[in-house]
Amino acid sequence: MPRTQTGISPDLKRLLAAIRLGGAPPFEALTPEAAREAHAARGRLMQHPGVDLPEVRDLDVELPDRRIPLRLYRGGRSEAPQPCLLFLHGGGWVLGSLATHDALCRALAQRLGAAVLAVDYRLAPEHPYPAALDDALAALRWLAAQASSLNIDAARIAVGGDSAGGNLAAILALMGRDGSAPPSSFQMLLYPAVDLRLTADRYPRPSEAMVLTGATMRWFIGHYLPDAAQRSDWRASPLLTPSLAGAPPAFLLTCGQDPLCDEGLDYGDRLQAEGVQVTALHLSGEAHAILTMDKAIGAVPAVLDLAAATLRAAWERQEDQ
Template sequence: MTMRALHPDIPALMQALRDAGVPSLGSVPPAVARAGYTASRRRLQPPLAPVSAITEHAIPRVGEPLRARLYRGGETGQSQPCLVFLHGGGWVLGSIESHEGLCRHLAHRAGCAVLAVDYRLAPEHPHPAAMEDSVLALSWVAANAASLGLDAARLAVGGDSAGGNLAAVLALLGRDGLAPPVMFQLLLYPATDLARAYDDDPGMSPDIPLTTQAMRYFIEHYVPDPHARAGWQASPLRAASLTGAPPAFVLTCGHDPLHDEGRLYAARLEREGVPVMALHVSDQVHGILNLGGAVTAAGMILDMAAAAL
């Protein structure tokens, strides 16, 4: 099989990550990887998009409160729709800080509020901790929408990579009455099947940020029990039905171990009666949306996601 075309920005991006001393994903212990991941994302993002207001929140939870940050993209004083955003990083890395640029861009371009959620990370807090925090954040927004200046009837969920996985699960929980219902799901190169075998794809470049080895590393930390990986609350692609899920935007990239499962999820949504906009970018890699300072196409793709939202 011939390797798919690779966007010319990607080799320079990979060299910039190496020059910055960022370890390969999945190659070092989580505590070491976290600092490098956040620093590289902040260093390689474009200038931050303007928003009208930013507020910090502590959502009550047993033990430590759940930290969240609300970005308002429209005019203050107006009730706004809200996207509850779950960051990527393999359920092991990432934070509100690592995805600030992405969240601000969506808030600015969609003219909505975006609530970024600092959910608990594995391996210290394995599945279902991140999912439980996601449900808690969405429930808190729905219950407190009026005091936050938000419209409880116009809530959406979204996320990139591991966050896309959590958002897809959250959308199904809402459909089933196990979480507040949402009207849209924004899935950016989501992980949807953690029980599949991650084999090397000869069509992908070997020099990419997320490899099959890294995916196995993340999944082993997030869901240590192999049997639990087949449950739909870890692998939404394995849900018995997707009928009744909210409309979706699904982004996939050709040089990404997750592209097959993302495209399969979009196809299942369509087949089971869910409106879906599926965007496949064959020459791009996983993780580009918060590396827009190095990848010129990232801003355009985020604009499309914001337009869909």
Template sequence: MPALHPDVQALLAMLRAADAQPLETLPPEAARRSYLAGRRALQPPPDPVAQIRDLAAPSPAGPVPLRLYRGAGTAPDVALPCLVYLHGGGWVLGNIDSHDWVCRRLANLMQACVISVDYRLAPEHPFPAAVEDAAAALSFVAERAEGLGVDPGRLAVGGDSAGGNLAAVLALMGRDGTVPQTAMQVLLYPSVDLGLTSEGFERITAGQPLTAGTMRYFVDHYAPEPGDRTDWRASPARAASLAGTAPALVLTCGHDPLCEEARLYAHRLEREGVPVTALHLSDQTHGILTMSRLVRTSATVLVFVAEAVRERWSLGAEGGRGRPS
């Protein structure tokens, strides 16, 4: 087992002292309250930004709530590049508020627009509801770009954990023309295979914020029908081909049951001709980006993410989006 960063050690000690019930032992509503309270306790005060707007994207199932952030110091009359962000939480937990700090920080670091998507959650809305909402949100942003103050030629899609799963799916859909194609996919410790068979699920069974048992709880709620778990829209690693998808940034953490499957996904993207930036943090754990009050590495990672996305957008602005031919 790789060594743990001292900040993660302190985080785990705090969680043990709190004697909190594992999320998988709670009904979804109670787990949501616990998760949101944890995010509030573990994140610093929110950064000020230039603008926040609450919006809604139309979809056949009803409006999808969105929140738009423009980075501090950006001009109000300039069309900004935009990251469509999908929050984590196992498709069961989380919302716009749980990831507000992350989206504000990214908007400021990128000097761009971030649009956070409040997709429907399981078990009330199982697969493929979250995928449908994510697709509706991305399509809305591209179609209404001028009114939103967004440059449609410089879009990216990203998310953490379950949100990384949805971002990878949108990248595949963009390649196939189902939704607008983006300049980049930002996959932050993503879930990419609902089969839960990688080595991490044998290795991480207790003592971490996310364990094999927690992931099984999430998957059982999100994709209760076993056949759905092999659908590439639920498990993008099972797509027949990843070639032609947007250039990728893939973040993995050593103390995370999703680590091995995400690293394999990054290697496969690379083999199939997709430009990949892979960042592996062997001493970190799942969920660190929403634990920045205690885990200092989180802020550093967000700087790295922001610079990688800015670079990709600059390549697009210079003529072409840097996609494989």
């Protein structure tokens, strides 16, 4: 996959200038609570309103010790069971919610003409690793068990997410392959974090004044994985799994102006080398988190079109088998 760095896109240039003009402090300069408020405010400012859909409703996974909020989106009506994308939001395992990714989930559901189930997993530092993964796994198991009552095709459940959510989705896909989670038919990995080891050479790409910086990633990982020894577990860093063979087909988005770019490209290279079908899209001039900044980045609709078309095609092939 491409490794050459190029200049930033005109849209990203304008966005970064506006961010600098606004003078907002980086997330790592804030408390987690204040960072969540700032992240949510940025999302409201940078995203178009979500599209209307035939159905949007809130649900819950009720567990003995906790409740996991969910939101179900349907992009089309059908008497037959629909395929479903289990979506896990980004935000460095510290930020993000159903609300911050509502417009993105609506856009995906509309393009898929199918169901999307978003998961409001627990956040660090209040709930460090593996809380987010435990909630993602519980939600996937619940979806598979409740598929019939939800009019979902249990054989065509995909997993996906952006950034930290892409991390969780990649892990669920591998767990499904290994039999420790319901199997996934596809994985949609949107600028995922797949190697959480904070080695000295981590985040070599220039990220100064970018939407996401290496310093912010270190802050996120420090909250999510305060025990450094856990960062080398493949259930935290899926790039470190001994084998990716047998994982479900993938759509992988990487952005050249993103500190997570190289690990995402490495993951795509490994998936392909180990026999997994990958549709890889690399946007050399774009930065992290663009999919929740569609007011500023004109490429977003086309990216979502391709991601959804790739998943729809995978579901259609599976239905024909």
